[in-house]
Amino acid sequence: MRTRRVAVVGAGMTKFVRRSLETADELSWQAAKMALDSCGLTLDEIECVASGSAPDAFDGAHMKNEYLSPGSGAWNKPHIRCYVGGGTGVMTPIHGWYHIASGLFDTCLVICEEKMSSCQPHPQGAFLTIFDHTLERPLGPNLLWIFAMEMNAYMHRYGLTKRDLAQVIVKNRGNAKHHPCALLGEDIDIEEVLASEAMAWPVQRLDVSPISDGAVALVLAAEHVAHRVTDKPVWIEGCGWSLETSYWTNRDLAYPLQVEQAARMAYDMAGITEPRKQINIAEPYDPFDYKELHHLEGLMLADKGKAPEMTALGITRRDGDLPVCPSGGLLGVGNPIAAAGLMKVAELFWQLRGEAGGRQVPGNPKRGVAQAWGDLMQVGTVIVMGIA
């Protein structure tokens, strides 16, 4: 392939907390600084910044990337933000990838930040206005409505029960116990999940990932720089993204076709023909328990409707055949939207380098896939990374 190879050479992140003292740009700086320190580069050596963040309403600043630019290391540097709703966290490293793959730059700082707690009285308020202003907002919808309806469509199509889905939470929160930045790392009983407060049937409180503040950063480098900086570069092998129609009520909600499209694009680029054999770890987007399952199917790592069974068989456990969300995912680590997606990519970086500590999956994984999703259940973003 004549495209330049791009590697991830450093990563950093803040703790994901319910409410942070740090301002949004201070959170960005903390993560970015750690990412630079982790690979021994200075800000001077960074040629451009690729940032990502979800609604401006969270941090409470119009043109959010301008507001975040000092903490993103963008002073006197080229800096562009990308934005695809909840899919942003995985789109941003892709955005960084083409900065370098284009040949224009050799190093790039990738940064995602979200300070949801600035949105009062509840961060969900930022989601009230994601709906069509004329035909939907007058009905007073919120985010829970549409996820509940998608979850219901998925459960109905395949005859799934709440118990089938809830095992994802038990697994991910358990994995998160070993994540030093996690908000909700703990052993949790499936009965507790099933007994948690109802919110919007079929969604109960513990089906949902926690709202949080946080930032994550990566350092990307072109091949010649990567080899100079580290002896363990993690290569970006494939990137894909796809956006479905905004007329979400017209779609089949039981299957995330846009995730499949994005996965096909990324797999093609990575030369993957049999994803189930060629991928060792997966970090699908899990803001709700059913989403991990939905996305495993969209990523073609499970047959349609079969991801719950795969989970029940233990295949997706950290020590299973296909570890899924070894980080603890959004359900365990927390969900500062764009930062949460990039956290998944950072997790692949650490896992593939064998640096994931208590979360390390066994068997020296060689290749992983991370995926995010968002908008009106409409966008899929997929990145494949490997050490081959």
Next chain:
Amino acid sequence: MSERIKEYPGTYVKERAFSDGSVLQTWWYPKADYAWDEGVAIGRFLAGLKAGKILGITCPDCGRVLVPPRMVCEHCFAPTSNWVELPGTGYIKTFSIVIVRWDMERLEKPLIPAVIALDGTEALNATGGLMHLLGEIEPKPEAVRIGMRVEPVWLPARKRTGAITDIQYFRPIKEG
């Protein structure tokens, strides 16, 4: 990661710290008001609602009847034409029984939002349809089912303004 770095930044603040003054704060209330041009497709659709009609528009290429209407078919990229009045009946594609508000306060009465697939709009892998609320689910909200046949309950003509809320809700069609 876990091995190399012991301390992670990020300072948690309790909500109480704001009320007791141990952490400082400043507030802002943006004034973000809009008047969005309805344009051709949505303008005509709203005018239809005011007249008590649900209108769809046809794609000349694939033949789909599109609801909500738009001036271009997103699959064929063809401009649409031929408005069609739909019967308004349809079935529940999916639903939720909502008992908390967006800020997590409990609702007095559950809301039942649903995606309604409208009769006359079925196509290959998609259906025309709308999100709306359900009502008159008897004997209780839990009786709602995917696939249930529903019809719109309109506001009286004099109260209609040309808005999605001109339809009060959809209700199950009584058998027989």
Next chain:
Amino acid sequence: MSLTERLQFAHEAKAWQGEIPLQNRYTMGLAGERFFRTIKDEAKLTATYCPECDYTYLPPRAYCERCFSELTEWVEVPARGTVYAYTVVHYDLEEQPLKAPQVVALIELEGCDGVLVHLLGAVDPDDVCLGMPVQAVFKSKAKRTGEITDIAYFRPM
């Protein structure tokens, strides 16, 4: 082919009204918490210094935006300086004409790099000039909340 149907009558063109209802609460952050606490309690200005770039930040930063160093060196600076630029603003945020135009200035504070943005008060707009020495007028302690408006305005010295 572009649209095959258009509105024909002016009365058909309508606009749907709505809003993005938002309220935001901001923390002052690692550096701001200390800066505003000092203003609130002591009516004093503090800055952070980056030895790497030899740059004194006021408002203080927890980090240097130029080199990314963590800034731990705090200095107290006098609440006075000179006018670097000023403007007379005639409209408010609602685009309504102000009865009393506001004088806004960039103030170069003694011992700091950069400027501070604030209002000028107790001065006729026609009397303001570049380089004019000014000093901060703090609100009374009881009225201070730990925000930038704890400085009521700057006035000529």
Next chain:
Amino acid sequence: MVERVAIVGAGWYGYKSITPELSYREIMYEAAVRAYNDAGINPRTDVDSFITVAEDMTEGTSIFDEYTPDQMGAVLRPNETIPGDGLHGLATAYMQIMTGLFDVVVVEAHSKASNIMHPAHIVAYAMDPIYNRPLQLHPSFVAGLEMQRYCFETGTTLEQCAHVVIKNRGNAMFNPLAAHPADLALSDVLNCEPVAEPLTRLMIAPPADGAIVFVLAAEHVARSLTDTPVWIQGVGWANGSYSLENRGWVDLDYVRLAADMAYRTAGIRHPKGTLDFVEVDDSYAYKELQHLEAMGLCRPGEAGVLTEEGATAMEGDLPVNPSGGTLGCGHLLDASGSARALECVLQLRGEAGQRQLEDVTTGAALGWRGVPTTAAAMVILSNED
């Protein structure tokens, strides 16, 4: 050998002070159809990636990118949103094509500025929430301060600033796209009501609605699509310091760096002799002067004099904003940079009608994201093979 990238299609809707006849989706569609027809492509089969430029708060929708794909023909295709200037969008498309994995990329930007009921509030929401916003000021104060210091340091006069307005709104008289053409006298500009002194109302670009779509293609595809490719010779963009407190109030480092990068990527050593005309952001009259200086097209303090002498007029040595600029065309929010680039494309194709410049081969477009940002982007375009 790295391939080149060309603009092979352009389409637009507007620009007008209001557009009550069409929704935002419909103006995007109108512009897209023109661009696709211009390039002779079918978006459903011939486009590898779509880029839309938008900001939530100017649209009135959180996560606005939800609403972009349908009317662009981008459904179930790669489509991302860049919250930046239209020229940041072009730069993004350029990068994607330069990877070698994308042959045709579409860039869309639009403005429904007329749908925003309190524009000053929206701009104020972009200010620092802790240090600046609590002062509750109309955001034009930033431009007032900058203009005053600029005039003081460079000796630029208010009359020179006013000449920018007269020139640009006059140029707009010959541009059928322009929303705000006007035949003004010096006294009109200087004596109208002050907004943030020394800035007067006519020195501020009035808003406009519109949509602009470009089709970009890799060289090997471009040649099969059009006989008049407009090559993207160089791209550059940069941020300065966001904070009002620490930015360079006189040295526009972000414009200088964006321009330097654009010249470097284009291999241009002497921009003054190479660029036949430029379209630069003039959302405030003095910004045109500042931008010309920061782009290295004249010395600091010289732009006002050159403007007064007519060197930047249509028949001058370096025509600046033949389209009428933002002052004459209207401020299209983040589509403003796209409007600057569109004029370059039309001029370089010889399709600029009454305002066509003679023998032009290379032009540049510079966009600035407006108050309170320090974000600029630039593209250099050429019709030379």
